[in-house]
Amino acid sequence: xxxxxxxxxYDLATYLLNGITQGSVxxxxxxxxxxxxxxxxxxxxxxxxxxxxGAFIGFxxxxxxxxxxxxxxxxxxxxxxxxxxxxxxxxxxxxNAGRIPALVTALGMSLFFQYAGQALLGAxxxxxxxxxxxxxxxxxxxxxxxxxxxxxxxxxxLMVFLWWLVNKTRVGKAMRATxxxxxxxxxxxxxxxxxxxxxxxxxxxxxxxAGILVGMYYNTIDPTMGMIPGIKAFVAxxxxxxxxxxxxxxxxxxxxxxxxxxxxxxxSTYRDAIAFAILILILLFKPAGLLGSPKREKI
Amino acid sequence: xxxxxxxxxPVLVFAGLFGCFPxxxxxxxxxxxxxxxxxxxxEEIDAGAGDILVGSVFPLTxxxxxxxQESLNGIKLALETINAEGINGKKMRLISEDNKGxxxxxxxxxxxxxxxxxxxxxxxxxxxxxxLAGAPIAQAAKVPLLTPASTNEVVTKKGDYIFRSCFxxxxxxxxxxxxxxxxxxxxxxxxxxxxxSDYSRGLAKVFQKNFVELGGQVIEGTFTYNQGDKDFRSLxxxxxxxxxDVIFVPGYYTEVGTMLQQARQMGFSVPFLGGxxxxxxxxxxxxxxxGIKGNYISSHFSPDDQDPAVQTFVKNYKxxxxxxxxxxxxxxxxxxxxxxxxxxxxxxxxxxxxxxEALSKVRGFMGVTGTITIDENRNAKKSAVVxxxxxxxxxxxxxxxx
Numbered sequence: 221x222x223x224x225x226x227x228x229x230y231d232l233a234t235y236l237l238n239g240i241t242q243g244s245v246x247x248x249x250x251x252x253x254x255x256x257x258x259x260x261x262x263x264x265x266x267x268x269x270x271x272x273x274g275a276f277i278g279f280x281x282x283x284x285x286x287x288x289x290x291x292x293x294x295x296x297x298x299x300x301x302x303x304x305x306x307x308x309x310x311x312x313x314x315x316n317a318g319r320i321p322a323l324v325t326a327l328g329m330s331l332f333f334q335y336a337g338q339a340l341l342g343a344x345x346x347x348x349x350x351x352x353x354x355x356x357x358x359x360x361x362x363x364x365x366x367x368x369x370x371x372x373x374x375x376x377x378l379m380v381f382l383w384w385l386v387n388k389t390r391v392g393k394a395m396r397a398t399x400x401x402x403x404x405x406x407x408x409x410x411x412x413x414x415x416x417x418x419x420x421x422x423x424x425x426x427x428x429x430a431g432i433l434v435g436m437y438y439n440t441i442d443p444t445m446g447m448i449p450g451i452k453a454f455v456a457x458x459x460x461x462x463x464x465x466x467x468x469x470x471x472x473x474x475x476x477x478x479x480x481x482x483x484x485x486x487x488s489t490y491r492d493a494i495a496f497a498i499l500i501l502i503l504l505f506k507p508a509g510l511l512g513s514p515k516r517e518k519i
Numbered sequence: 520x521x522x523x524x525x526x527x528x529p530v531l532v533f534a535g536l537f538g539c540f541p542x543x544x545x546x547x548x549x550x551x552x553x554x555x556x557x558x559x560x561x562e563e564i565d566a567g568a569g570d571i572l573v574g575s576v577f578p579l580t581x582x583x584x585x586x587x588q589e590s591l592n593g594i595k596l597a598l599e600t601i602n603a604e605g606i607n608g609k610k611m612r613l614i615s616e617d618n619k620g621x622x623x624x625x626x627x628x629x630x631x632x633x634x635x636x637x638x639x640x641x642x643x644x645x646x647x648x649x650x651l652a653g654a655p656i657a658q659a660a661k662v663p664l665l666t667p668a669s670t671n672e673v674v675t676k677k678g679d680y681i682f683r684s685c686f687x688x689x690x691x692x693x694x695x696x697x698x699x700x701x702x703x704x705x706x707x708x709x710x711x712x713x714x715x716s717d718y719s720r721g722l723a724k725v726f727q728k729n730f731v732e733l734g735g736q737v738i739e740g741t742f743t744y745n746q747g748d749k750d751f752r753s754l755x756x757x758x759x760x761x762x763x764d765v766i767f768v769p770g771y772y773t774e775v776g777t778m779l780q781q782a783r784q785m786g787f788s789v790p791f792l793g794g795x796x797x798x799x800x801x802x803x804x805x806x807x808x809x810g811i812k813g814n815y816i817s818s819h820f821s822p823d824d825q826d827p828a829v830q831t832f833v834k835n836y837k838x839x840x841x842x843x844x845x846x847x848x849x850x851x852x853x854x855x856x857x858x859x860x861x862x863x864x865x866x867x868x869x870x871x872x873x874x875x876e877a878l879s880k881v882r883g884f885m886g887v888t889g890t891i892t893i894d895e896n897r898n899a900k901k902s903a904v905v906x907x908x909x910x911x912x913x914x915x916x917x918x919x920x921x
Contacts, residue, residue: 345805350807356786438777440776448747483754487743488744488745488754
């Protein structure tokens, strides 16, 4: 192999690694989008804000001296509960009002959280405490940090957990039933309100994990940090086929890798343009998303 | 036209009336001024109790509040000096407005200062976008405006009433190119640009031109990022493959801090250079003490500068505020002194036109941020300092004159 080929392969490996790491974050957020959509057909635009709040809960926990193995579950719990409360107070009263009012409300909630966050926490970015010292491993020209590995690992574990929960447990069965038909599920003795609340909790908790991991990875958090990743995660969920759990992860990874390949091999100015062009192309040929089939299987 | 006039006149009269009320009590002893106040003409200066009114517009709250608060500290220190001596028997009085760091609020503040407070001159703001929002209003009302810290080229092009007492973005590009080539002796530079920022692109263009003129080589290709980006690893990989021996990143500290941290994790060892956009304590927090080491920025001022004038200023500032002055404090301080210096030279009545005239004639004024000369484009010609970024803050490296 000539030297330039070797270097090119290292380039490619770097872009892929960065893409998979970034894609994992999108995937974690996209899982919440897709689950909520699967169960009540609501595109919860405020979902990116649970990710932001997870990051801030983690930040305040770590700053006040809570160890990381406690801060991580705390931010999961906190973000999950916030998602559940939002559902109970805001979305549930509107559940029968139709899709458009719910969608507009979700947009409103997103802005509410962003600006309330700026008012309460200040708009300046904060640096995240370095609780896990960053270690860099080097293979030739490829640099991998322990945080990158942690992000990929967490995403994988949580995805497997979710798959197990939905497909192999009684709760999962209840979720699938609720998604299939609320009224019939209720007639079968399922407390659909509880199941929907639980779905929001799990989605929020996953976003919360993503938030704290990203805080450690980029070392910076701010109240509007959820907006762009939220939109990207929505795209990832649609890309993979909204309502389909493995689809959200696949969509996230495809988007992350595509973005990094554009930056690496072309110009970062076109990053989002290319990423969204890919989305449009895929949806033109597969309107139900990468893993979607015309007869869709929801959660 | 007649419609416009019939609409605007009552507004002006109304504004004039409102401007009177809060001040009426303190000035009743001065019959002359109460008389002028009854005239409903907005352009006429309300001399108050014979004070010279300076309306300041700074971000005292909001995301860039630290800039504004620091500027104001410097301004107040300068005011003490000015009023201890007086300006031809008069005192200078500050009317401070908060623009929250927003262009719209800046425009409103300028409008209020002109119509309600009837100031002699407007002082501010910090961010170029804020100053740019207020400048056309001041220009249209023919009220002189002096900004102590907005470095964007366009600001003073808004008209002949708009001045600045700091250098422009372009000059920072010149300084860093000179420094990279002559002090660091680097040959192969690479420029990373924040595409959405005029500031970044302006500096990049000037750096490129000057670095090449000095015999260096700038690596071809587009290396860009977007404001708000957090992941620079793929971009940095591309940068590394181009093998530069110095990297110029004229961006803001939020993105640059994260970029420096990631660069260090990817084994970069060449120095990064930047402009005053890096100059914030946040940079170190975001970059980490490894990431910040051994990079250089251009700035307006350094408290480490051993120049006696600078050291006196640092001593006075520390005595009053118990902290070291930053660049914004020094700029605010100098801007105010330039203003006082100009107004002192006015022998006739102090009108907007006279202040404008006097500001355009400032030559070789010795401030703590350098010797200030206002050129024909109403920009200040003055020196810049190059600072090295270290884990313990920035340290003074050298002074570069135009």
